Amino acid sequence: MQFNNACGPYKGGIRFHPNADEDEVSALAAMMAVKCAVVGIPFGGAKGGVAVDSKKLSRKEIFELSRAYVRAFAEHLGPDTDIPAPDVYTTPEIMAVMLDEYERITGKSLPAMITGKPLAIGGSAGRDTATADGAIAVLVALLEDRSLDASKLSVAVQGVGNAGAQAARLLQAKGAKIIALADSKGTLMKEDGLDVAAVLTTKELSGSVLDAVYNGAHAAAASAVITAAADILVPAALEEQITGANADTVKAGVILEIANGPVTPEADEHLAARAVTVIPDVLANAGGVTVSYFEWIQNRTGERWNRATVEAKLKETMGSAYREVADFATDRGVTFRQAAYALALTRIIDAMKARGRV
Template identity: 40%
Template sequence: MPNKKNNSGAGYYKEPGPKLDEESPFESMMERFRFAAEILDLDEGMFQYLSSPVKQVTVSVPILMDSGNIRVFQGYRVIHNNILGPSKGGIRYSPDVNLEEVNALAAWMTWKCAIVNVPFGGAKGGVRCDPNELSDGELERLTRRYTANMLEVFGPDRDIPAPDMNTDEQIMAWIMDTYSMNAHKTETAVVTGKPIILGGSYGRKKATGRGVVTVTLAALNKKGILPNNCTVAVQGFGNVGSVTAELMYEQGAKVVAISDIAGGYYNENGIDIPKALEYAEENDGSLEGYPEAEEITNEELLQIECDVLIPAAKEDQINRENASDINARIIAEGANGPVTANADGILESKGIMVVPDILANAGGVTVSYFEWVQDRQGYFWTEERVNRRLNRMMRDAFDQLFKTKEKYDITLRQAAYVFGINKVAMTLKRRGLYA
């Protein structure tokens, strides 16, 4: 790609910051951002504005452990953009959390919200910890102290957290309660993904998986493939992967492979997903030892010949080393960043349609928006209404991106970045800059 210059001759599309590993989530995001910037002919100032986070917050989170010792954890919150509205994004608990990763995820949230027409900006947060090593009491104290450190960041009109990796509705309940105690009033709209009894929304738990299925069905339609005549492989059997597999099974698709952290399982005749879900529930959420399929590795699952491959596990699963071995006709990205930027061209050359993460897994933030709206109104919808509105918004977003793809003769991922970035840029131009 040419290095675009401004009138003064100073290059900027290749100068977002220090050079990072070429397969890092941040650099993958920036590589795609640069391509869209070229298509849209963004000027230097707009490029710098949209590629820079509004706010990066790093905090120390000291807590008293059950042993009586004090331990300090590192916490992060990045507001990438708030032009479209309050920032929105999950909080993850993981020993691998770092500022670079959080920056990338926050930017993806900005484009994701723009694509599905949700009036939020993008944010992301995390605490560097291993929640499996913490007791329930330690986890609660960690969550409450992290929230207390973020009181000037969080707010129903400022920044709205949600569950992410290793966080759940209980974590969100503690965040809501801590914020409410300090605000001296119950503020349910400060987080989403809460328990129903605390103002959560019906349909939220399955929203991301349901959104993946909606856009997968739209992609199958573009390829002329009927749902009941297609084969599917799903990498990852957590909330997103298991729900996606279950709903595709209900559509009549033959799910030939599933996997979790323990490994993969393949059956060319199709896996009975309800039985697999029951098996996992009886084995502490693990598929390990699942008897009705052949054991394979997660890497082998990615290479299975199928109509639809749904990577719903972690980042960077498909990269330049294995992209040429992918044998799917459609990839629907259930996870954030499962395909690296340097694999995009390889997949395109193979004629594989990639439904990008910033569209495919946007069902979660869409229903989070519904939850926020319901909390603000104090009036709650049925699950049927939530699902109906989710399906409509996801399908509308897919159709809009497909039109953008055809207009510019680019891939669906490139169309997603072009559409999302252009929407935020045009909004900024209309609002102007406060000086």
């Protein structure tokens, strides 16, 4: 689904999920356009989806499906047209297969037609942790704005997948106290702070953070992370976790949306009324597409950037985007979410006007 390309080529992930449908993919394509515009990278918004339970497919069958997808849409894809990336249940390995099929069809070497690839065929250093790295860069900018010391703050993280786990590591490295880590089975809590590395190791070995109970840590319901007595709440799992029904029980003063859509519109109203700052997903988790942009640049120019270079450029991009959103919010007296969407839509509309489309 291609939403808008006024700011640049269409950009968005491809998901393999049994519940993927046109409505979902259309909404996600629009969000991608907004996300790219918020951080000021020259891409539009798109999304792809295949309604399939990939867990029931063999590796060979997944590869065959990936090649069939590219054959079906090849004329609509390309480095200057529509640049896919991994999404739910798609991986760098799948991106590599899709690239191979596209290059077989075109007869050309075109690594920039897809991002999120393995390093061996043009992927970018830093892509594996980009979402969390970008989110923490934004959070650090907010804390600096408010003269808050991370080492004096407590954090609760919902979701210990790639992004949530990396966010917890980074925040603990900055001295923050991680008092709650949650997965789908429950929440592990410790008032004086968890040993993040130990908990994540146990999770990897046994399948749940709840198996890491030790020295005063205790297990609680999965929903307990939302109401944890933390300064910062990081929802990094599923959508619609903070709703009108539980928003008033949130104790955190700052919510960093690493997941897509974890706070509902009704909850947003409740949180705003209580002066809880929500750093919206379209800003907070834009680190992934930003490093995808860096990968695209490297593929186009033949350059290879090391991780330190990527991280420095990501920090600069996310910090600049935060500054623009924060200033807009302050000047207009609106929430960060309202500011982010207003800035993004203005940029998209300006690009459409410049092209004579409106």
